[in-house]
Amino acid sequence: MNISLITLPNLLIAFIPVMLVSWIYFKWSLNTAEVGVAVVRMAAQLLLIGYVLAWLFDQQSIWVLGLVMLVMSLASTWIALRKVKQARMQLFLRTLLVITLSSLFILVIVVAGVLSLNPTEHARIVIPLAGMIFSSAMTAVGLAAERYHSDRSKGSGHVEARNTAFNASLIPITNSMLAVGLVALPGMMTGQILSGVSPLLAVRYQIVVMCMIFGVAGLSSAGFLSWIARDLMTPRR
Numbered sequence: 001m002n003i004s005l006i007t008l009p010n011l012l013i014a015f016i017p018v019m020l021v022s023w024i025y026f027k028w029s030l031n032t033a034e035v036g037v038a039v040v041r042m043a044a045q046l047l048l049i050g051y052v053l054a055w056l057f058d059q060q061s062i063w064v065l066g067l068v069m070l071v072m073s074l075a076s077t078w079i080a081l082r083k084v085k086q087a088r089m090q091l092f093l094r095t096l097l098v099i100t101l102s103s104l105f106i107l108v109i110v111v112a113g114v115l116s117l118n119p120t121e122h123a124r125i126v127i128p129l130a131g132m133i134f135s136s137a138m139t140a141v142g143l144a145a146e147r148y149h150s151d152r153s154k155g156s157g158h159v160e161a162r163n164t165a166f167n168a169s170l171i172p173i174t175n176s177m178l179a180v181g182l183v184a185l186p187g188m189m190t191g192q193i194l195s196g197v198s199p200l201l202a203v204r205y206q207i208v209v210m211c212m213i214f215g216v217a218g219l220s221s222a223g224f225l226s227w228i229a230r231d232l233m234t235p236r237r
Contacts (some may be wrong), residue, residue: 062135
């Protein structure tokens with residue numbers, strides 16, 4: 001049985017649970033329109049990004065790959081600082097540098113060291129990995145910034161707030177590492193197994209992914225807290 005192929009009729013079956021939940025929303029007089037918009041946007045956005053990725057994967061240009069990395073860097077930095085709007089522009093360039101350098105450092109280790117790939121010839125592998133790395137850096141910096149600002153506002157000193165914020169920024173990935181294989185199988189590993197890859201090989205890839213996410217989260221968070229965080233409490237006029 002070829003479970004990697006999902007036909008359009010089979011894909012529509014996946015919307016049956018969505019329809020059931022939408023009916024509950026309607027029956028209980030909740031915001032059904034919001035659910036409808038969310039489902040439509042989800043499907044439209046995923047279909048669109050599917051076409052975009054298909055085009056990107058066919059390109060073998062370092063410039064196209066570099067442009068993708070730039071967009072990821074800018075977007076992840078902007079989103080990471082969304083909770084500190086009063087100092088967002090002041091911190092943006094340095095945070096961009098921290099996230100970009102941390103992410104590219106981890107990406108080079110994985111692509112060139114672990115996988116031994118040529119980035120321009122294997123964009124279908126490099127781009128998804130870069131997405132996971134930049135996303136992890138974004139989440140870690142966002143958590144660190146929010147926690148540091150909160151603790152300093154309550155009177156904590158820099159070192160205490162820094163240490164607490166660093167620990168908080170790594171809680172999501174630490175919990176994932178503790179639970180992986182026991183509570184849940186990660187999405188990447190599950191996808192590989194469903195596509196027919198040996199579980200033993202899928203496990204190796206998942207170990208690489210978990211290590212790179214932990215690494216970039218720790219480096220980007222530490223870089224932000226060591227170099228940038230103090231300015232959260234002293235925004236320039």
